Amino acid sequence: MAVRYDGGEGGGEDGSAARTPDELNSLLVVSGAVACNRSSFSSSSVRRVAGAPWSVSPGHDGCVSPPYVVELNQFTVPIYGYVSPLFVLLTIVTNCLVCLVLVRRNMRSPTNTILVAMAISDTLTGALPIPCFVYFYALRHHDDYVLYEWCFAYHCLTDYVPTIFHTASIWLTVALAAQRYVYVRRSTVGKRLCTIANIVKVVVAVYLCAVASQLCRFAEYQYFPVPVRVDHQRGIVAAGVSEEAAVAVYRNACQYDFSPLIYRYQHLYFNLYYWFRVVFIHLVPCAALVMLNSALILMMRSAQKRRGALLLHSTAAAGAGAGAPTTGVGCGGDCAARAIESNTTTLMLVIVVGVTLLVELPLAFLLIVNITENTFDVELLDQGTSYSASLFLNMFTLISYPLNFFIYCGMSHQFRRTFRGLFERESPTGAANHRQTDPQKYQSIAAPPPPGAKNARVVGSCAASDTLL
Numbered sequence: 001m002a003v004r005y006d007g008g009e010g011g012g013e014d015g016s017a018a019r020t021p022d023e024l025n026s027l028l029v030v031s032g033a034v035a036c037n038r039s040s041f042s043s044s045s046v047r048r049v050a051g052a053p054w055s056v057s058p059g060h061d062g063c064v065s066p067p068y069v070v071e072l073n074q075f076t077v078p079i080y081g082y083v084s085p086l087f088v089l090l091t092i093v094t095n096c097l098v099c100l101v102l103v104r105r106n107m108r109s110p111t112n113t114i115l116v117a118m119a120i121s122d123t124l125t126g127a128l129p130i131p132c133f134v135y136f137y138a139l140r141h142h143d144d145y146v147l148y149e150w151c152f153a154y155h156c157l158t159d160y161v162p163t164i165f166h167t168a169s170i171w172l173t174v175a176l177a178a179q180r181y182v183y184v185r186r187s188t189v190g191k192r193l194c195t196i197a198n199i200v201k202v203v204v205a206v207y208l209c210a211v212a213s214q215l216c217r218f219a220e221y222q223y224f225p226v227p228v229r230v231d232h233q234r235g236i237v238a239a240g241v242s243e244e245a246a247v248a249v250y251r252n253a254c255q256y257d258f259s260p261l262i263y264r265y266q267h268l269y270f271n272l273y274y275w276f277r278v279v280f281i282h283l284v285p286c287a288a289l290v291m292l293n294s295a296l297i298l299m300m301r302s303a304q305k306r307r308g309a310l311l312l313h314s315t316a317a318a319g320a321g322a323g324a325p326t327t328g329v330g331c332g333g334d335c336a337a338r339a340i341e342s343n344t345t346t347l348m349l350v351i352v353v354g355v356t357l358l359v360e361l362p363l364a365f366l367l368i369v370n371i372t373e374n375t376f377d378v379e380l381l382d383q384g385t386s387y388s389a390s391l392f393l394n395m396f397t398l399i400s401y402p403l404n405f406f407i408y409c410g411m412s413h414q415f416r417r418t419f420r421g422l423f424e425r426e427s428p429t430g431a432a433n434h435r436q437t438d439p440q441k442y443q444s445i446a447a448p449p450p451p452g453a454k455n456a457r458v459v460g461s462c463a464a465s466d467t468l469l
Helices: 021-025 076-101 110-127 130-138 150-184 187-193 196-219 232-239 260-264 266-320 333-377 383-400 403-411 412-420 428-437
Strands: 223-230 251-257
Touching: 076 110, 076 150, 076 260, 076 383, 076 403, 076 412, 110 196, 110 223, 110 403, 130 150, 150 196, 150 223, 150 251, 150 266, 150 333, 187 383, 196 266, 260 266, 266 333, 333 383, 333 403, 403 412
Parallel strands: none
Antiparallel strands: 223 251
């Protein structure tokens, strides 16, 4: 997250033009300090301002940094101030509905446990930055220095904590694809290992690892209050202070610098952190998702061909009256229906994973470009292009979060039925009659094949599924 100020495009709260750097500098108390030239790995784009009018204790190299101003270009306010809150609100609504459906007794399963954890992670990833986005961009405080009270909270809510939940979401998606692969490839092993209790342990482990991977971020910077004079045009009018008393009105802006340990080893630290992040939070999980998704697609196609051949053989044998055993379909039409439902579920999860890859791969590419530039001191993308690309990629990620609800509704009959049940009231007698007339709807579809069905192990058949959506 860069935090340079490049003039701004938006207006002030009173409809006037955004402040220029000189106007912002005029609000500070004392002049005469020299601006720090931070590492290129810092989240600040540093510039030297003539007579830099900020005055706090010098930093590690005898200089001081300018007070913190959020980064801004022509796309920032529309995306962060208006588009992001809209899609986050939609995400909160849809993911709450997903969780309400998947925690129902008849929907509880290992796979649905992972889907609930993914919904929670996606919701928190999008929702946590919204207070800062609304305050700074929707309410037009982006043209002021960031207040000292907001500084650490801004970093935590817009960068550190969302990265934790985003990391968890990526690895939970990997766990989802791996669990489904095990179920359709080795159903007996899947039923033994992928229990709800074991999946809960995996989810907890993923969250703990995600937190551990980002703990160092909370100690990167130290924050200092910087007294600044309240602006006449905006601050005094808003505060009801007379012009004569303006010189006595101050507020604390925020200045931050590297913590001593980070400053000492900043190049080593940022190289290690960001290469670790790009490898273990982007490249490795994305590569795993590509391979697992490809394997699932190949197995679905193989299952369809094999099931079609077995059904043709069964139909031909029955028509000839030979009484030949219907291998592979010995469980009758019910098993065939459940096999089709299992394949539909697998296809649905393939689409969910595909949507994740669609937004994660471009993010990984952009991060690799940025890290390569900093590591080897080369410019592959200019700073404005890189910042704009990150804005749009973050927006596309937010847009992808509500899609899972519509994928579940469109492809899962059981999810739709349970979702409708949230808003319908059924009498106990009617519910009992429904269970008696349609018992399979409330049973696990991971039923073992009947004895003697030698070839019943067909990928995607009734032996290769768990209770799922």
